[in-house]
Amino acid sequence: MAENALKTTNGNQAHGETTRGGHFFTPRVDIYETDEELTLVADVPGVTAEDVDLRFERGELILQGRVKPRQRPGLALLSEYEEGDFYRVFQIHESIDSTRIGAECKNGELIVHLPKAEAAKPRQVQVRAN
Amino acid sequence: MLTTSRQLFPMWNQLQQFQGEMNRLFDRWNEDGTRQLSWAGFPPVNVSEDGDTLHVEAELPGLKLDDLEIYVTGNNQLTLKGERKPAVPDKSVRHRQERGFGKFVRSLTLPFAVDPNKVDARFENGVLQIKLAKHESAKARKITVKGEATA
Numbered sequence: 001m002a003e004n005a006l007k008t009t010n011g012n013q014a015h016g017e018t019t020r021g022g023h024f025f026t027p028r029v030d031i032y033e034t035d036e037e038l039t040l041v042a043d044v045p046g047v048t049a050e051d052v053d054l055r056f057e058r059g060e061l062i063l064q065g066r067v068k069p070r071q072r073p074g075l076a077l078l079s080e081y082e083e084g085d086f087y088r089v090f091q092i093h094e095s096i097d098s099t100r101i102g103a104e105c106k107n108g109e110l111i112v113h114l115p116k117a118e119a120a121k122p123r124q125v126q127v128r129a130n
Numbered sequence: 131m132l133t134t135s136r137q138l139f140p141m142w143n144q145l146q147q148f149q150g151e152m153n154r155l156f157d158r159w160n161e162d163g164t165r166q167l168s169w170a171g172f173p174p175v176n177v178s179e180d181g182d183t184l185h186v187e188a189e190l191p192g193l194k195l196d197d198l199e200i201y202v203t204g205n206n207q208l209t210l211k212g213e214r215k216p217a218v219p220d221k222s223v224r225h226r227q228e229r230g231f232g233k234f235v236r237s238l239t240l241p242f243a244v245d246p247n248k249v250d251a252r253f254e255n256g257v258l259q260i261k262l263a264k265h266e267s268a269k270a271r272k273i274t275v276k277g278e279a280t281a
Contacts, residue, residue, distance in 0.1 A: 030228060033222060033225055
């Protein structure tokens with residue numbers, strides 16, 4: 001069920017324009033499912049809770065993280081990675097209760113909680129003997 | 131022969147390549163099976179030199195301060211060591227796993243000797259920033275040139 005609930009659109013391409021140019025990076029994401037919710041964990045180093053822009057519109061969860069440019073003083077001797085804003089979009093199925101989506105951001109990790117709608121929760125059916 | 135800091139860069143690159151080979155032996159970080167060719171080990175670092183200070187930066191999201199160790203050995207070797215433990219919710223099914231977990235060790239040979247008592251390391255929002263000060267013995271010393279006394 002979760003596979004249908006969360007499908008990425010082509011994450012490497014950014015939709016729309018932002019006021020700040022530059023590369024967009026697709027953050028790595030882990031998805032876990034419990035009976036209550038779907039948990040999405042994204043690696044977004046350099047992003048604080050205020051810099052996260054999480055929006056849900058038209059059945060899509062849009063994740064955007066703004067990274068404050070970190071100054072690199074002096075002469076660069078080794079450059080193994082680049083910095084930039086993060087962007088990723090997920091398609092959300094109706095089985096997710098979109099009014100109760102919550103998130104927290106700590107240590108460069110963004111955790112998004114997507115609670116399942118009541119109708120989608122697995123329910124144990126009582127079987128009577130007679 | 132005098133070397134300017136610009137010429138030091140290509141020399142250090144070769145040293146780094148050798149270091150990269152050594153790092154691969156210790157690389158125990160499991161990713162999705164593919165290995166990125168652009169960097170020599172985990173974590174990828176950005177290093178810059180600003181006069182007598184060396185700045186080293188690495189991205190380590192989700193790592194706790196207790197699981198990270200930084201060592202300076204022999205004055206010019208910097209070692210980053212740590213473990214990233216997954217925080218899996220109870221009774222959950224994993225649908226997608228893109229992030230890596232496990233232990234990592236990475237050693238960098240620095241271009242000059244540093245003072246191990248003057249290392250400043252900061253870890254915020256998953257970004258590790260280390261400032262290393264050049265060791266006194268490695269600092270340039272101006273030599274006075276004695277010339278002929280003018281008549």
